[in-house]
Amino acid sequence: MATTLNAPAVSRGDAVALWLFMVAGIGIAVWAAWSAVARIIEVLPNRDVPVLAEFAGTTAEAPIGVDGAPIPVELDRAFITAPSLPVASLWALVLQQLVVVVAVVGVVVCLVWLARNVSRSIVFSRTNTVLVTTAGLTGLVGYFAVPFLGNMAANGAFAVLSERTFDNVILSVEPFPLILAAFVAALLGTVFAVGERLQRDAEGLV
Template sequence: MQNSVQLEPHLSRADRVSMWILMAAGAAIAVTTAVFAGIRIAEVLGNHDVEVLGEFTGTLAQAPIGPDGALIEVELDRAVLTVPSLPGAAVAALVLQQLAVVATIWTLVTTLGLVTVSAMRGRTFSRRNTRLVGTAGIVGVLGFAAVPFFGNMGANAAFAQLSQGTFDNVIMAVDLFPFVLGAFVAALAGTVFAVGDRLRREAEGLV
C-alpha cells in the first residue's frame, strides 16, 4: 500500500507568471539601483559642488510661503547642501553609502529570487531556503542601518566644511521604528521558514 502526502502546494500557471514578473521587477530594481549608485559615486569622486542631504534639528530659516511670497519663519528638517569640495573621509563615507545600498538591494534580490525559483520547482521550505531568507533579513537590517550612518557622516562633514566648523549640527539619526519593524519581519520570516522546513521533514518521514 502506498501513502502519499502533498508536502508542497501546487502552483498554478498564474502563480508562476506572477513569480516571473516579481523576479523581473527585482532584477530591474537591482540594475537601476546600481546605475544610480554609479552616477552618485562618480559625482562624489569628482568632489566639485557636491550635493549632500543634510538633516537639521532646531534650526530656523525663512521661506517665501506667506502672502505674495512674504518670508515666513520655518524650522528646517532637512535640506540639500551644495559643498564646493569635501574632505577625503566624507568622500569615502558617501561612496560607502552607495556601495551599502547596492550590496543590500542586490543581496535581497538574489536571495529572494533563489527562494522563488526553488518554490517554482516545488520546494518552498528547505534548509537552503531558510538560510537564504535569514541572510536576506540580516543584510536588510544591517543595510537599513549602514546607509543613513554613512550618509550622516558625509552630511556632518559638509556642515563643518561650509561653516568652517562653527555650525554645530552633528546628527547620527536612524528612525528606530522602521528598523525594529524590519528586524521583526526578518525574524518572523526566518521562523516561518524554519518551522515549515521542520514540518516538511516530519511529513516526509511519515510517507
C-alpha cells in the first residue's frame, strides 16, 4: 500500500520570511486598489483630464540651457491635459485602472496562497501548479492590456487637443521584458508541474 511522503518542515526563519512576503503582497494589492480608485475618481468628471502619452520623433523646448534658456529636446513620454475625452477614451482609461487592479490583485492572491501552502510544507501539488500558472498568465495579460488601454486614452486626448491634426498612434510594449516574463512564467509552471509529477511518482513507490 502506498504511503504519503511528508515534505520537510519549513524552518522558522523561512516561515517568517514567507509571512512577511504575504503581508507585503496584501499591502501591494491594497495600494493598487486605492490608486486605481483615486485615478477613476479623478477622470470620471471628464474635465481637464491628465493622460500619460508617448511620443515618437516629437521635439519640444525645455528650460535647461544657460540661465534657463530653452533647449530643444525629444519627447519620449509626458502628461497632457485634455479639456475632456471622447467617451470611448474615457472608458478606456477607467477600464485600464480596473485591469490594473484585477492583474495586481490576481497575481498577489495567487502568490500569497502559494506562500501559505509552502509555509505548511506543501510545495509541489496540483493547487500550487495552478496558482503559479494563473499568476503568470494574469501578469502577462495585464502587462499587455494596461499600455494598450492607456494608448487608446492618449489618442483620444491628442484628437481633442489637435482637432485630429496630430497623428501619434503608438502602442509601446517593451518586447524583451514581455518575452522574459513569459519565459519565467512558463519555466515556473513547468518546474511545479514536473515537481508535482515526481512527488506523485515517489509517493507511489513507497
